[in-house]
Amino acid sequence: MELMCPIDQHCSHQIAALLQPPSPLLVQEYFEQLISKRQLHGIKVKQNGEFGKGVFAETNFEEEQLILKDQMLVGIQHPSNKIDCLVCSYCFKFIGSIEQQIGRKLYLKTLGVGISPHNGKGCHDNSSDKDQDNHFVQNHHNSDDGASSSSNSTIPLPTMAVESLMNGELALPYSNKFPLPSVVSCPGGCEEAFYCSKSCAEADWESFHCLLCTGEKSEFHSRETLLKFIQHANETNDIFLLAAKAISFTILRYRKLKACHLREQEKTATSMLGTSDLSLLLEAWKPISIGHKRRWWDCIALPDDIDTSDEATFRRQIRELAFTSLQLLKEAIFDKECEPLFSLEIYGHIIGMFELNNLDLVVASSVEDYFLYVDDLPYPEKKEAEKITQPYLDALGDDYSICCQGTAFFPLQSCMNHSCCPNAKAFKRDEDRDGQATIIALRPICKGEEVTISYIDEDLSFEERQALLADYGFRCRCARCLDEEP
Known part of the structure; x- marks a missing residue:
């Protein structure tokens, strides 16, 4: 009952x-x-169509540059x-x-x-x-x-x-x-x-x-x-x-x-x-x-x-x-x-x-x-x-x-959408000594580009990635998945 x-x-x-x-x-x-x-500077949260919210760059970011620290x-x-x-x-x-x-x-x-x-x-x-x-x-x-x-x-x-x-x-x-x-x-x-x-x-x-x-x-x-x-x-x-x-x-x-x-x-x-x-x-x-x-x-x-x-x-x-x-x-x-x-x-x-x-x-x-x-x-x-x-x-x-x-x-980090080829990651540097989330650019990010992270281990196969992402309630359609889809 x-x-x-x-x-x-x-x-x-x-x-x-x-x-x-x-x-x-x-x-x-x-x-x-x-x-x-x-x-905070250089980011903006926008509605992103079918994906809901997304975080977008309002300026150019260089590789390994700090994008944001999120309390x-x-x-x-x-x-x-x-x-x-x-x-x-x-x-x-x-x-x-x-x-x-x-x-x-x-x-x-x-x-x-x-x-x-x-x-x-x-x-x-x-x-x-x-x-x-x-x-x-x-x-x-x-x-x-x-x-x-x-x-x-x-x-x-x-x-x-x-x-x-x-x-x-x-x-x-x-x-x-x-x-x-x-x-x-x-x-x-x-x-x-x-x-x-x-x-x-x-x-x-x-x-x-x-x-x-x-x-x-x-x-x-x-x-x-x-x-x-x-x-x-x-x-x-x-x-x-x-x-x-x-x-x-x-x-x-x-x-x-x-x-x-x-x-x-x-x-x-x-x-x-x-x-x-x-x-x-x-x-x-x-x-x-x-x-x-x-x-x-x-x-x-x-x-x-x-x-x-x-x-x-x-x-x-x-x-x-x-x-x-x-x-x-x-x-x-x-x-x-x-x-x-x-x-x-x-x-x-x-x-x-x-x-x-x-x-x-x-x-x-x-x-x-x-x-x-x-x-x-x-x-x-x-x-x-x-x-x-x-x-x-x-x-x-x-x-x-x-x-x-x-x-x-983390309210801002939680708005970041997934990609199997992300342009950013959460990574603690030597100077990051508290509980804030620290988001770092993995490669150069251009103004207007969406900031994405990976929710899973992106080194997995296409099938394994899709199975894990199903737990989040979506099927990934990032550029890599579209390219690798059988």
Whole structure:
């Protein structure tokens, strides 16, 4: 028997309005304002006929030139990655110090905190971070060029040595070459979110975190239920955490918009004629409305270990998984005025938007940079430094190079269409040390030309590429595919 969400039934009108694709004019205005606010130059978002939106060059770009850096709308660090990397929960820069990063990771290991993949198997697989997308955001270090770590096996250190490093009682040689921002605690008092600055802490609190914080100063309805929601997401699919951020973001925008309208009403001594709760909710929802959406259980790729004869069962399980997550989230942060956001239809479309549009969030490891620096020192200095650093490197093993990993929705990057012979790619340079998406030209791009990226591994055969792109809901008709089509 199919699960029914009551909100889907009695809020059907509002849900339909929220899921109505925005008009081309509204889309154009939104991106013009976004590009202007971010002071970006040389690009424009345009409607692109049958392909919907597209990003176009407004100037000439040279090969390897930066086209844009795109700040995420919503993003998360994979929960298991928090063991390895202490980063700002808003901008995802590494924070603390090299000593704190190393000491914290080793300390968690001594407590028996395991390191596991960020998602599970089968119907719990987080396909928003598809393997074929991994080449989009490459780390700037070649995995073949590593520090002189012994092997996959690690050599444990005495607890006191680890604690002295984590507590700042021991300074490693040359660590001052890699200064990191000081750790700022969550204003709500939770022990999950940390920041690189007070401004990042405040921005995250005002945009998302005040509804999702498990600290004493948060606004949750039930801390126990919120913790259950988080645990469920961690054990099944962390894309639910991202969906929760999108809903919190919209609720908080709605509250700000309504407060602003009420202030205007008081100033003018008039009623809010023509300003309904739905119109305010639609305005609050606008940044989310821009992304292309399909229901998650309809668009998620069928895993390799699921037979096509079992597809209906698989998609039903995905829907049930989303329903369970939604019920926990609703109990934790429900807002009656924003009730349609807690419908299964809206929840499924939000997750489906991430499934179809998300990009891997990757920030290169400052710890890796540090050990590579020591490894490249002239011999006398290297030998002296390694008397202190080598035991820590041996204790870390190959984990020394793990970067910050997560997933995020980037509004401008998500407008970029696919090509199997793209002229741009997402690529982190040495100087790109936060969670923004960085788009680089692969070849010269002329003014007026569309900027395209590849959603998949373009080195695959025609048949393999088309099969993978079918998961995105289209058949590629780029110049290469037209040329290679049998």
